[in-house]
Amino acid sequence: MRRIIYGVLLALLTSSTIACQYGWLKPAGASVEAPPKQAISTPTPRSTTVENKSSEKLQVVVNLRDGSILKGVCQQQLLPVRSLFGSVAIPLTLLNKVTMQPDRERATILFTNGDRLTGIPEGKTLDLASDAGDVTIPIVNIQEMTMSGARNVLGAQAKTWNMTQDFSTSINPNGTWSYGWVSAPHGGVFMPFPRGDGQGEAPGAIGWFLQLPGQNVWINRSDKSLCGVVPGQVSLHPGPHGEHAAVRWTSPATGRVSVRGKFGAGDVGPVDVYVLCNGQQRLQSSNARADAPFDISVQVKPGDTIDFLVGCTQWGCNNTPLDVTISLQ
Numbered sequence: 001m002r003r004i005i006y007g008v009l010l011a012l013l014t015s016s017t018i019a020c021q022y023g024w025l026k027p028a029g030a031s032v033e034a035p036p037k038q039a040i041s042t043p044t045p046r047s048t049t050v051e052n053k054s055s056e057k058l059q060v061v062v063n064l065r066d067g068s069i070l071k072g073v074c075q076q077q078l079l080p081v082r083s084l085f086g087s088v089a090i091p092l093t094l095l096n097k098v099t100m101q102p103d104r105e106r107a108t109i110l111f112t113n114g115d116r117l118t119g120i121p122e123g124k125t126l127d128l129a130s131d132a133g134d135v136t137i138p139i140v141n142i143q144e145m146t147m148s149g150a151r152n153v154l155g156a157q158a159k160t161w162n163m164t165q166d167f168s169t170s171i172n173p174n175g176t177w178s179y180g181w182v183s184a185p186h187g188g189v190f191m192p193f194p195r196g197d198g199q200g201e202a203p204g205a206i207g208w209f210l211q212l213p214g215q216n217v218w219i220n221r222s223d224k225s226l227c228g229v230v231p232g233q234v235s236l237h238p239g240p241h242g243e244h245a246a247v248r249w250t251s252p253a254t255g256r257v258s259v260r261g262k263f264g265a266g267d268v269g270p271v272d273v274y275v276l277c278n279g280q281q282r283l284q285s286s287n288a289r290a291d292a293p294f295d296i297s298v299q300v301k302p303g304d305t306i307d308f309l310v311g312c313t314q315w316g317c318n319n320t321p322l323d324v325t326i327s328l329q
Contacts, residue, residue, distance in 0.1 A: 002088065006010070008105055008278070010325075015204060016299075023299065024208055027035050027277075031322070032184070033099050035085045055097070058073065058074045058077075058092050058093060058147050058148075059073060059074075059147070059148045060072065060073070060074045060092075060126075060128060060146065060147055060148075061145065061146045061148070062126070062128065062137060062142055063142070063143045063144040063145070064141055064142060064143060064147045065142070065143045065187050066141075068286070069099060070128060070129040070130045070137070071130060071134065072130030072135075073128070073129040073130075074092060074126070074127070074128060074147075075127035075128065075129060075134075076092065076095075076123070076126065076127060077092060078090065078091060078092065078094055078122055079090060079098070079109075079121065079123070079174075080121065080122040080308060081107070081109065081117070081119040081120065081121055081122060082119055082120045082122055082160040083117055083118065083119030083120075084119075084194060085271050086155050087122065087170070087171060088119075088172065088173055089171070089175065090109070090172045090173070090175075091145075091175060091176070091252050092114055092147055092171045092250045093112075093302060094176075094250060094252055094302065094303070095110065095111055095112065095147050095251065095298050096110045096111065096112050096146070096147060096178070097107060097109075097110040097144065097145070097146045097147070097237075098110075098121075098142075098144065098145050098177070099143070099144045100139070100140075100142055100143055100144065104107055104140045104286075105120055106119065106120055107119060107121050107177070108118070111303065112302045112303035114189050120141050120264050123139060124138065124139055124146070125138055125139060126142065128140060131218050134289070151287075154266070158239045159327065159328040160175055160325060160326070160327045160328070161175075161177070161249065161325070161326045162276055162324075162325045162326075163177060163234060163247060163249075163308075163322065163323070163324045163325070163328075164219075164232065164233065164234050164323060167207075167219050167234050168196070169196050169197050169206050169207050169208070169218075169219065170196045170197045170200075172192050172193055172196055172208065173192065173250070173308055175232075175248075176249050176250050176251070176252055177247065177248070177249055178190070178192055178247070178248040178249075178250065179192065179193050179196075179208045179217040179246075179247055179248075180192040180193050180206070180208075180217075180246050181193075181210070181215045181238075181239065181243045181245050181246050182243070182244050182249065183242065183243060183244075183246070184242070185244055185272075185274045185276065185281075185309050185311060186276075186279070186281070186323040187279075187283075188244070190248055190305075190307070193208035193209070193210060195208075195209075196208050198216075198218070198329050202222070202227075202232075203219060203222060203292050204220055204221045204222025204223070204224075204226065205218050205219075205221075205222070205226055206218060206219060206221050207208065207219050207234075211237070213240055213243045214239045214240065214242045214243070215234070215237060215239035215244070216236075216237050216245060217234065217237075217245055217246075217247060217274075218234070218235055218237075219232070219233070219234045219235070220232060220233050220235065221230050226319075227264065227317065227319040228264075228266040228267035228319055229266060229319055229321050230321070231265075233264070233323070234247075234321065234322055235319045235320060235321050235322070235325075236308070236310035236322055237267065237310070237318050237320070238271070238310055238311045238315065238318055239315075240315050242311070243273075244272075244310060244311035245309070245310045245313075246307055246308065246310075247307070247308045247324075248306070248307050248308075249305065249306045249307075249308075249317055249323060249324075249326055250303065250304070250305050251300040251301060251302055251303065251304040251305070251306075251311060252302060253300075253301075253302060253328075254300065254301045254302065255299075255300065255328050256297060256298070256299050256300070256328075256329045257297070257298060257300055257326050257327060257328055257329060258295070258296070258297050258326070258327050258329055259275065259277075259282075259294065259295075259296040259297070259298065259306060259324065259325075259326050260294070260295050260296075260324070260327075261293070261294060261322065261323045261324030261325060262291050262292060262293040262294065262322075262323055262325075263285070263288065263291065263292040263294075263310065263320050263322055264291055264320060264321030264322070264323070265289060265321075266318070266319045266320040266321050267313070267317040267318060267319040267320070268317050269312060269314060269316050269317040269318040269319075270287040270289050270312065270313075270314055270318075271282070271287075271310050271311065271312045271318050271320050272285070272286045272287065272288070272311045272312060272313065273285050273288055273308075273309065273310055273311075273312070273320065274307070274308070274309040274311075275294055275296060275304075275306065275307070275309075276305075276306070276307040276309065277298050277300075277304070277305075277306050277310055278304050278305060278306075279305075279307075282294070282298070283296070287313070287314075297329065306326070308322055308324060310322075
C-alpha cells in the first residue's frame with residue numbers, strides 16, 4: 001500500500017459473464033458509536049513483571065486532551081479499527097502514530113511505511129504500563145499516541161505466517177496480509193479491495209471481488225474443485241485490462257525471512273506471476289501453465305512489503321492458486 005486510496009463502489013456489469021469469473025456482494029454496514037468520555041483510572045503500583053516486559057513490548061507516548069502526557073509500555077498488541085474497508089485488527093508494530101479527530105470518534109492512522117487510514121477505533125481503552133503505574137486510558141480522552149521501540153524484535157508475535165491459514169474474506173488488511181491489485185507489476189500502486197465477503201457465481205467461491213468480470217482474490221470454501229482451484233485453496237485472478245491481482249505481506253519486524261510456496265497451475269488460461277520484495281523482482285514466470293515454485297530468503301524491517309502478483313496477456317480462465325509461508329529464520 002504505497003498510498004491507500006478509498007475504493008469506489010462499482011456496479012456489476014450487465015454483460016454476459018465469462019466462465020470462471022465471479023462477482024462480489026456488498027456486506028451490510030454497521031455504524032459504530034463513540035464510547036462516552038471517562039476519567040482515567042487510578043494508577044496501581046507497578047510490578048517487576050511489567051518492567052521486565054518493557055524491552056519486549058511497544059513503547060507509546062500518549063498525549064491526552066487535557067494537555068498531559070503519559071509514556072510507557074502498551075499492553076495491547078492490536079488496534080481494532082472499523083474503516084471503509086471493514087473491521088481490521090492492526091498490529092501496533094505496523095503503526096507510527098494514531099491521531100484522534102476532533103469528533104473524538106474517528107482516528108487518522110499513520111503506518112510505518114507511510115500509508116494512512118481513517119477509521120473508528122473499536123476498542124474503548126488503552127492499557128499502559130507507565131512510570132506512574134498501570135493505567136487504563138479511555139480512547140476518547142486521547143488526542144494522539146506515538147509508537148516507538150520494540151520494532152526490531154518479534155517478542156510474542158508470530159514467527160510464521162501462512163497465507164492460506166491466515167486468509168480472511170472480511171478483513172483487509174488482515175494483520176500482515178492485504179488483498180488487492182496493481183495496474184502493473186513494476187511501479188503500480190497497490191489498491192486494496194474495498195469490500196469483502198463477496199460470493200462468486202459458483203457456490204463456495206468467497207472473497208474479494210471488484211466487479212464482474214474483473215480481478216479478484218478468493219478462497220474455495222466448497223467441497224469440489226472450482227476452475228482449477230481445489231477446496232481450501234486461495235486463488236488470484238487478474239483483471240481484463242491489465243490489472244494484476246495481488247496479495248501483499250507487510251513485515252511487522254526486523255529479521256531475515258524465508259518465503260516459500262508456489263503459484264499453482266490452476267485453470268487453463270496462461271498467466272504471468274511475480275514475487276516482488278519492496279518492488280524488486282525476485283520471481284517472474286511468463287505465460288505459465290504449470291506450477292511456479294519459489295524459495296526466497298530476504299532481509300526485512302517493519303513496513304517492508306512482499307507482493308505476490310498474477311497477471312496475464314491472454315485474459316480468461318486465469319484462476320491461479322497461491323500457497324505461501326513466510327518464516328523468521
